[in-house]
Amino acid sequence: MNQSQPKIIVLDDDPTGSQTVHSCLLLLRWDVETLKQGLLDDVPILFILSNTRAMTPTQAAEITQEVCHNLKIAIAQTNIKDFLVVSRSDSTLRGHYPIETDVISSELGDFDAHFLTPAFFEGGRITIDSIHYLLIDGVKTPVAETEFARDSVFSYNHSYLPDYVAEKTQGRITAPEVVRFTLKDIRGGQIDDQLLQLTGNQCVVVDGESQADFDLFAQAVLTATGKGKRFLFRSAASLLTSLAQLGQQPTAPEKMSSYKPTDKPGVVLVGSHVQKTTQQLERLLEEEEVVGIKVDVVRLRDRPAAKDIILQETLDTVKKVFEAGKTPVVYTSRQELSFTDIQQRLEFGEQVSALLMDVVEGLPKSIAFLISKGGITSNDVLSVGLNLTSARLLGQILPGCSVIRTEPTHAQFPNLPVVLFPGNVGNRDGLVSAWSRLRFS
Structure with a gap:
């Protein structure tokens, strides 16, 4: 410095x-x-x-x-x-x-x-x-x-x-x-x-x-x-x-597939609910190489005890899609739910996040990358799903979309590139662009 x-x-x-x-x-x-x-x-x-x-x-x-x-x-x-x-x-x-x-x-x-x-x-x-x-x-x-x-x-x-x-x-x-x-x-x-x-x-x-x-x-x-x-x-x-005043990042955005530890598919996790995220998700799901896996949060709200069942169903589908050589895109259902007060809304958000982090912990060990869509979702992915104390920032894969990589000593996902994709950033093709840059070397 x-x-x-x-x-x-x-x-x-x-x-x-x-x-x-x-x-x-x-x-x-x-x-x-x-x-x-x-x-x-x-x-x-x-x-x-x-x-x-x-x-x-x-x-x-x-x-x-x-x-x-x-x-x-x-x-x-x-x-x-x-x-x-x-x-x-x-x-x-x-x-x-x-x-x-x-x-x-x-x-x-x-x-x-x-x-x-x-x-x-x-x-x-x-x-x-x-x-x-x-x-x-x-x-x-x-x-x-x-x-x-x-x-x-x-x-x-x-x-x-x-x-x-x-x-x-x-x-x-x-x-x-x-x-x-x-x-x-x-x-x-x-x-x-x-x-x-x-x-x-x-x-x-x-x-x-x-x-x-x-x-x-x-x-x-x-x-x-x-x-x-x-x-x-x-x-x-x-x-x-x-x-x-840091200047240019070490690896250009279009070359970031070089960070992948395997040649297998990665996983996309979508938690953000803003309109831009929904548009980007819809565009990504049009791609032949991806398969959408919806997590029905209404079901979780109405029956909190069903969390373990929802988790197992989600992980079973992720495994099936991954083994077929395609990218699993795990996303929360899109409708805006109403709650009696802010406290209840925040607490339910924590329940949804806990479920998604259990999904992260259960992902196949050989995934090549992880894209996390949404700010709060991304924070939980790093601190809870991946249990990181710190991470080194590699740079951006798209304007406003950061990439970090886990340590070589990470217990479950060593050297895994993780994209932190804010909910309200990027055009309609943004999620597709980030996914394409990592999926196709």
């Missing part, structure tokens, strides 16, 4: 925030020794996968506090002086804000500012004049007008970020109090002095229309950090590219 460059510590609320970088460590445990391993790694950025987006607000606060408590100890013991902290979350503004940034500030303390930087260019999310947009078929759509703003857990009403901040902080931070860094400010080099004047954990929202905008912003941030300023970010993934 370049000693003049601060360590970039990312607390990621699902495992997909590393989708624009490569070569770094993803930590799935946060005991002090594991954190020290990440802090001392040569690569200037590390990710701590807390998976808090899948949790209740109380759980999210408790986990974030635990991570930060241990992080404070690990930073002291490794004598890391300069660091930036990133609370990485969803580019469509879903997540536990301001809970997580509040806890981080409380535990690690004395930040001069926290920045909201939700632009994610690989996924078609941009911020202009402090309004956050999704590009849908090339059309700029204010994010509050999309399905993501109606999320049953993380709903919101505003695309103009100062209003979003006021809404989420319930007026603790008012819209006029929020500092705005516009494209004109960033491109005109006007933010350098403003950064030095920030104090008292001031909230700042930042425009971004292209990676070049974030490159300019990141350079100004790194300069200010070198002058003693302490900053916290609530960010999507694209800013991390500009902060880490």
Whole structure:
């Protein structure tokens, strides 16, 4: 690690925030020794996968506090002086804000500012004049007008970020109090002095229309950090590219089949329910070389005791498809279920995830790859299904879709490439493209 460059510590609320970088460590445990391993790694950025987006607000606060408590100890013991902290979350503004940034500030303390930087260019999310947009078929759509703003857990009403901040902080931070860094400010080099004047954990929202905008912003941030300023970010993934400055990944996306440990088929696991995932799944199931295996979650909801039966039926079908030389695509039924409250919805999500992780643990040992579709699903695949403590990121197989590989010593799946495919990333052919690059050498 370049000693003049601060360590970039990312607390990621699902495992997909590393989708624009490569070569770094993803930590799935946060005991002090594991954190020290990440802090001392040569690569200037590390990710701590807390998976808090899948949790209740109380759980999210408790986990974030635990991570930060241990992080404070690990930073002291490794004598890391300069660091930036990133609370990485969803580019469509879903997540536990301001809970997580509040806890981080409380535990690690004395930040001069926290920045909201939700632009994610690989996924078609941009911020202009402090309004956050999704590009849908090339059309700029204010994010509050999309399905993501109606999320049953993380709903919101505003695309103009100062209003979003006021809404989420319930007026603790008012819209006029929020500092705005516009494209004109960033491109005109006007933010350098403003950064030095920030104090008292001031909230700042930042425009971004292209990676070049974030490159300019990141350079100004790194300069200010070198002058003693302490900053916290609530960010999507694209800013991390500009902060880490890692260059090209070692193996090109179209060459990633070289990571396969066998020539047999792989497995695709689909948990995400957003519309884009469903479209990609439907497209993948059109391929002759794949066979869809539906896990009926309504059956699980209505008869929780049937879990073991559903599991065995699923694994028997996976084995049959795999032995026929085709790719099993295990996916949850697509209909949106209704629940009496958020707590019940989250608890049922945990039941579904537990079933899917039992499926992962029961997969044939000679699979060539695993594609995990959905952020929460991917986190559980790494931490539960594969029982990893940490993983090294290889890079991206598609824009926004990371690939890690298990260690050669992994008990069940040594050297297995695993694709972490966010639910809301990629075009209709995205899942087919990732599968094709791994399936066909």
